[in-house]
Amino acid sequence: MSDSLKPSLRKKKLGSYPYFTVMLSITLALFVIGLFSLIFIHAQKLSQIAQENIEVNVILDKTIQENQRKSIEKILLAQPYILKLNNTPQVKYINAEEAKKIFIKNHGDDFTRVLQDNPIHAFFILRIQHQYSDSSSLSNIAAQIEKLDGIKEVYYWEDLITKVNKNIKIISIALGSFAIILLVASVLLINNTIKLALYSQRFLIRSMQLVGATKGFIQKPFIVRACLQGLMSGAFAGALLFGLLNFAYREIIYLADLNEFESSIIALCILPVAGAIIGLLSSLRAVTKYLNMSLDELY
Amino acid sequence: MEFSSEPIISVKDAIIYQDEIPVLEKLNFNINKGEFVYLIGKTGSGKSSLLKTLYADLPFNHGEINIVNHHLKNIKKKDIPFLRRKIGVIFQDFQLLYDRSVAENLIFVMKATGWKDNAKIKSRLADVLMRVGLSSSGNKMPHQLSGGEQQRVVVARALINEPAILLADEPTGNLDPEIAEEIMNLFKEINKSGTAIFMATHNHIFLNKHPARVLKIENGKMLDSSKEIFSFSFKYV
Numbered sequence: 001m002s003d004s005l006k007p008s009l010r011k012k013k014l015g016s017y018p019y020f021t022v023m024l025s026i027t028l029a030l031f032v033i034g035l036f037s038l039i040f041i042h043a044q045k046l047s048q049i050a051q052e053n054i055e056v057n058v059i060l061d062k063t064i065q066e067n068q069r070k071s072i073e074k075i076l077l078a079q080p081y082i083l084k085l086n087n088t089p090q091v092k093y094i095n096a097e098e099a100k101k102i103f104i105k106n107h108g109d110d111f112t113r114v115l116q117d118n119p120i121h122a123f124f125i126l127r128i129q130h131q132y133s134d135s136s137s138l139s140n141i142a143a144q145i146e147k148l149d150g151i152k153e154v155y156y157w158e159d160l161i162t163k164v165n166k167n168i169k170i171i172s173i174a175l176g177s178f179a180i181i182l183l184v185a186s187v188l189l190i191n192n193t194i195k196l197a198l199y200s201q202r203f204l205i206r207s208m209q210l211v212g213a214t215k216g217f218i219q220k221p222f223i224v225r226a227c228l229q230g231l232m233s234g235a236f237a238g239a240l241l242f243g244l245l246n247f248a249y250r251e252i253i254y255l256a257d258l259n260e261f262e263s264s265i266i267a268l269c270i271l272p273v274a275g276a277i278i279g280l281l282s283s284l285r286a287v288t289k290y291l292n293m294s295l296d297e298l299y
Numbered sequence: 300m301e302f303s304s305e306p307i308i309s310v311k312d313a314i315i316y317q318d319e320i321p322v323l324e325k326l327n328f329n330i331n332k333g334e335f336v337y338l339i340g341k342t343g344s345g346k347s348s349l350l351k352t353l354y355a356d357l358p359f360n361h362g363e364i365n366i367v368n369h370h371l372k373n374i375k376k377k378d379i380p381f382l383r384r385k386i387g388v389i390f391q392d393f394q395l396l397y398d399r400s401v402a403e404n405l406i407f408v409m410k411a412t413g414w415k416d417n418a419k420i421k422s423r424l425a426d427v428l429m430r431v432g433l434s435s436s437g438n439k440m441p442h443q444l445s446g447g448e449q450q451r452v453v454v455a456r457a458l459i460n461e462p463a464i465l466l467a468d469e470p471t472g473n474l475d476p477e478i479a480e481e482i483m484n485l486f487k488e489i490n491k492s493g494t495a496i497f498m499a500t501h502n503h504i505f506l507n508k509h510p511a512r513v514l515k516i517e518n519g520k521m522l523d524s525s526k527e528i529f530s531f532s533f534k535y536v
Contacts, residue, residue, distance in 0.1 A: 017398070207394040210356070211456060212383035213411035215376075295356070296318070 018197050019229075025193040026233035026279070027240075029186040030271045034241045036182050037267040040175055045258040047168045051133035052083050054164065056141065056156045058124040062096075064150040069093070069122070072148055076124060081132040081141055090127035096120055121152060135162055187278055194226050194282040202290045202298050215291055222287045223280055230279025234272030241268055306331050306365075307464045307495050308353065313362030317348040326362070326521055328514060330497055332463060335490045337506060338499040339531060340516030346499040349516075350468045353497075354388050355379045367463055384412045387457025387494075389467035393449045395441040401428070401452050402437035408459050427455040431485060447478030454485055464495040471502055483509060506531050 058076070060069060076082065076091050083090040094102065099120040104110050111119070132141060138161060142154040198205075201222070208218045245264060249256040290298065306329035315323040322345035330336050340346045351357040353366055355374055364371040367385040369378065396404050402424055409420050428434050431451040441449055450470060457465055467486070471479030483505055490496050500506075506513060513524040513531060522529045 201398075204396055204398060207396055208407070208411065209380070210354070210383065210388060210390070210394055211408045211411065212380045212460075213407075214380045217411050 017201060017225075022193055022197045023229055023233055023236075026190050026230055026275055027237050029189045029193075030234050030237035030275050031240060033183060033186045033274070034237050034268060034271050035244075036179055037270075038241060038245060038264055040179060041260050041263045041267060042255070042258045043171065043175055045260050047171070048130040049258070050164055050168065051130035052127060054128060054133055054138075054156065054161055056126040056128055056138065056154060058126060058145055058154050059152040060122045060124070061150050061152050062121055064122070068150045072150055073124065075148065076126065076145070079141075081128050081137070083127040083129045092125040094123050094125060096122045099123060133161065134165055190230070190275075190278045191282040191285070194279060195286045198222065198283065198286040198290065202293070205287060205290045206295065206298060209291065215288075218291065219284065219287045223283045226279035226283030227276045228279075230275030230277070231272045232275075234275030237275075238268040238271045241271075307334075307367055308497065309363070309365040311363040313352075313359070313364050315345055315348050315352050315359070316357065316361075317345065322348050322519065323516065323521065324519055328521060328523055330464065330495055332495055333490070333493050334495045335487070335509075335511040336495075336497050337511055337513045338497060338516070339501070339503075339506070339513060340499075342501075344516040345519070346516060347468055350388075350466050350497070350499055353466055354386060355382055380411075384460055385462055387454075387460075387462040387465040389450070389453050389457055389465060389470045389498075391469040391472040393441070393453050395449060395452060395456075397441050400438050400440055401433065401444070404441070404452060405456055405459060408456050412460055423459060427458050430458060430489075431455040445478070446474050447481060450474060450478075450482050451485065454482070454489070458489065458494075462494065464497060465489065467496065467498040467500075469499050469501065471500065471505075476504070503531055 058072075060072070064072075073091065073093060077089045096118050099122060100112070100118050103120050104112075128138065128141065132138065135158065138156055138158075142156070145151060145154045205218060205222075249259065308328075308330040310326050310328050313323075313326040314321050315326065326349070338346050338349065348357060352359045352371065353364070355371060359371040360373060362372070367382065369382040369385070371382075374382065396407060399407065405424050405427060406420060409423065414420050414423070424437065425434070428437055431454050433448060433451050433455065436444060436448065436452075441452065444452065450473075453470075454465075465486070470486075471482050474482065479502060486496050486498065487509060515522040515524070515529060515531065517529075
């Protein structure tokens with residue numbers, strides 16, 4: 001490049017709109033929002049799986065008849081709180097013989113050498129949907145099942161459930177608080193980026209006013225540009241996150257078990273919309289501010 | 300030249316403020332259609348404040364000013380663009396849109412002031428560029444033009460909507476004498492076609508070479524050469 005060209009190029013760049021910086025900043029801010037949304041979605045799924053792994057044991061009377069057992073099983077299968085995996089209700093029947101084997105396996109003592117009869121009762125193992133995994137719902141479910149004829153008792157590890165639910169609640173509050181802070185920080189970052197970018201255009205805005213352009217006419221191109229930048233940045237951030245997510249599913253064992261495809265796609269699709277809305281509001285605010293400033297205030 | 304009875308600018312008992320401080324008081328003057336009027340005064344005397352008030356860049360609350368049928372007293376913000384469309388304003392610092400070409404600068408004004416028909420826009424663009432002698436500069440960026448050419452673009456921009464009056468705030472202040480004379484001749488041509496010109500200037504050569512009515516600001520008051528005789532020079536104390 002000849003030296004004579006350099007000053008004119010430098011002059012051309014003065015006061016020009018920093019497209020690349022704005023796009024990069026918005027993309028990074030939306031990437032962080034999207035990344036945290038995905039972490040939140042996967043953490044929710046992990047909590048759900050933890051809650052759905054809680055088992056409720058329904059102990060049957062020793063004297064129960066087969067038809068009565070089947071009738072209880074039928075009732076249990078029809079309950080709305082029973083977890084269904086691949087459309088299969090998670091109700092498992094363990095007969096007394098199997099129960100004995102499990103007991104011996106777990107405790108190591110073979111009581112059959114001392115006792116002639118098997119004292120272990122047959123039972124059902126129920127897995128409960130995560131919406132019903134709080135202590136109060138489980139207590140109601142247990143009370144409801146215990147009313148059935150042929151049931152000796154219903155038990156579950158109440159302490160464990162209380163601890164699991166308490167920990168999930170703490171983690172949810174922490175994640176939620178962090179998400180709000182992050183969201184506010186990202187929105188402020190985008191807002192400030194657009195505001196600073198438009199700061200370089202404040203005299204241009206004034207010149208437009210001086211030649212008789214109305215407020216709306218001046219605002220429109222700035223708002224459209226900021227919206228499009230937000231939209232494109234959001235799409236770019238979404239595409240990056242989608243690639244990152246698929247890479248993580250491939251590389252991190254068991255992460256794919258937490259795959260919430262629909263929620264993840266919705267979260268990623270929201271990014272361009274959020275980018276456009278934040279761009280719109282930020283540019284509207286900034287341009288309106290410069291439109292209402294006097295020349296002295298602009299300097 | 301025959302003037303209609305109704306002035307383009309009518310100022311009665313006006314007080315002009317700059318930063319809430321009155322810089323001109325009890326102003327009374329009219330400018331008629333097709334008139335050429337100089338506005339002179341020392342630096343800081345209030346010339347720019349008066350012009351800024353006329354194109355509603357400074358608020359006006361005391362007295363009466365009527366310009367191109369707009370009353371400036373407590374004018375609503377939403378009405379200001381429509382006032383500015385009826386007057387052409389020439390700035391010393393040009394106020395061009397430096398991020399777009401000469402043609403785009405002019406097209407912006409046309410679109411901003413309601414021009415829709417592309418054929419008419421093109422035709423008017425060619426007209427005004429030819430009128431200021433810049434027919435071949437439409438695609439140039441403002442920074443590629445000399446100061447005189449940039450001022451010609453500003454004049455072209457001001458002429459787009461065929462205003463009844465041009466307000467020029469030291470339009471030759473940043474230009475060398477030769478280019479300043481070219482701009483002055485351009486103003487005279489525009490004035491001959493019926494557009495009134497109200498021009499603030501420090502260039503006393505113009506006053507002698509192109510004599511016209513002079514309004515002089517002195518000690519916060521205005522003297523009018525159409526009513527009294529006074530010296531165009533200033534005493535700096």
